[in-house]
Amino acid sequence: MNQKLLILAIGAFIIGTDSYIVAGLLLGITTDMSISISAAGQLVTIFAITMAIASPLLTMLTSSMNPKKILVWTMIIFTMGNFVSFLSTDYFMLSSSRVIAALGAALYFPIATSLAASMADSDKQGKAISFVSAGLTIAITLGAPMGAWLGNLFNWRISFLIIALVGAIVTIIIHVVFPAEHSHERERASIVESLTPVKRVAVLLLFVAILLITTGSFAVYTYLDPIMSVIDHFSTAGVSFMFALFGGSSIIGVWLGGYLTDKIGSLPTIYLTLTFKIISLVGFSLLMHNDWPMSKMWLGCLIVSWGITAWMLNPAILKYLVSLSPKSPSVLLALNSTFSFFGTASGAAVGGVIIENNAIQHLGYLCGILQLLSLLMIVICSIGISNRSNNQGIEAI
Numbered sequence: 001m002n003q004k005l006l007i008l009a010i011g012a013f014i015i016g017t018d019s020y021i022v023a024g025l026l027l028g029i030t031t032d033m034s035i036s037i038s039a040a041g042q043l044v045t046i047f048a049i050t051m052a053i054a055s056p057l058l059t060m061l062t063s064s065m066n067p068k069k070i071l072v073w074t075m076i077i078f079t080m081g082n083f084v085s086f087l088s089t090d091y092f093m094l095s096s097s098r099v100i101a102a103l104g105a106a107l108y109f110p111i112a113t114s115l116a117a118s119m120a121d122s123d124k125q126g127k128a129i130s131f132v133s134a135g136l137t138i139a140i141t142l143g144a145p146m147g148a149w150l151g152n153l154f155n156w157r158i159s160f161l162i163i164a165l166v167g168a169i170v171t172i173i174i175h176v177v178f179p180a181e182h183s184h185e186r187e188r189a190s191i192v193e194s195l196t197p198v199k200r201v202a203v204l205l206l207f208v209a210i211l212l213i214t215t216g217s218f219a220v221y222t223y224l225d226p227i228m229s230v231i232d233h234f235s236t237a238g239v240s241f242m243f244a245l246f247g248g249s250s251i252i253g254v255w256l257g258g259y260l261t262d263k264i265g266s267l268p269t270i271y272l273t274l275t276f277k278i279i280s281l282v283g284f285s286l287l288m289h290n291d292w293p294m295s296k297m298w299l300g301c302l303i304v305s306w307g308i309t310a311w312m313l314n315p316a317i318l319k320y321l322v323s324l325s326p327k328s329p330s331v332l333l334a335l336n337s338t339f340s341f342f343g344t345a346s347g348a349a350v351g352g353v354i355i356e357n358n359a360i361q362h363l364g365y366l367c368g369i370l371q372l373l374s375l376l377m378i379v380i381c382s383i384g385i386s387n388r389s390n391n392q393g394i395e396a397i
Contacts, residue, residue: 009135016139024148028156050102052341059334078104079167110333130258141247202384214343216370219351249307257312266320277309285364
């Protein structure tokens with residue numbers, strides 16, 4: 001099982017790297033393609049929107065297919081998209097290649113997460129999911145920065161070529177290592193069966209909560225640099241250190257989230273994590289409003305706490321979604337990706353509005369309120385699902 005989980009995590013790493021690498025290659029792309037920074041930035045938007053829309057749609061359409069076949073074809077499409085990016089000679093070709101890569105990436109995470117959960121016993125699903133999620137976390141903290149560095153050192157195309165080559169290797173390994181019919185493969189569900197959980201109001205409320213959680217997180221993350229400048233003076237090295245601190249804390253958070261999810265359950269982990277996350281986010285505003293002694297030290301503590309709690313949520317939420325639809329969790333997992341991507345976009349927008357109105361000191365308070373609202377929604381959601389479970393025998397944890 002560990003070998004297969006490692007392969008799924010490597011796939012998550014390479015797809016996650018591709019998802020976030022363009023931001024670090026903008027200058028090279030603009031120079032080479034003779035386009036504006038804003039036009040190059042739209043490549044990120046194109047990729048994110050394609051993933052957000054395609055993930056649930058493609059997951060529903062492939063709900064009756066063998067998971068191995070889906071993963072193999074997903075990686076083939078993703079690899080082809082990145083190879084076309086490497087060969088692109090104009091903006092239209094490059095933007096089209098990002099759509100192709102996103103169509104492949106859109107299916108990977110819900111299928112890989114579902115498969116990881118199916119390979120583990122119920123009391124170890126949290127760790128299995130966190131192991132795959134760690135691939136994405138490491139991609140954000142290490143893969144994308146390193147890929148961008150290589151692209152800027154040589155040529156931005158090199159980054160996409162490396163991603164395509166690694167994607168091809170992962171595709172071959174998945175084809176060889178994973179059996180045609182996985183021994184723990186879930187009973188395949190029809191599109192109608194896959195959509196059944198989504199019809200519940202409580203489940204829809206859960207996705208709204210996920211949207212608010214992500215919005216609150218990325219409103220702060222996107223503007224962490226100006227937040228730090230308000231709290232104290234930071235050199236370039238100091239800013240880089242704080243972002244690295246967040247990255248390291250994120251990796252710890254993913255592992256801790258998986259561990260706690262298996263030990264105390266998904267919902268208790270979510271409640272505990274959101275509580276500490278609210279405190280961390282509010283702490284940013286408190287630091288900005290007051291002239292604290294040793295402010296850099298306190299900021300570092302807040303970033304560690306925030307980084308851990310932000311990523312602790314992921315395994316807990318994913319396992320909870322799996323429990324709501326054990327036979328066909330992929331659609332719920334895909335919708336989680338969709339709402340998370342929209343939350344990322346709305347977080348940047350919300351943060352931007354706050355900063356434009358010279359209210360950056362209140363950003364932590366606002367994001368804390370969003371987390372509090374999401375916590376209340378999840379409590380209401382869990383009560384509604386639990387009551388329904390007593391009548392229909394749906395597993396809830």
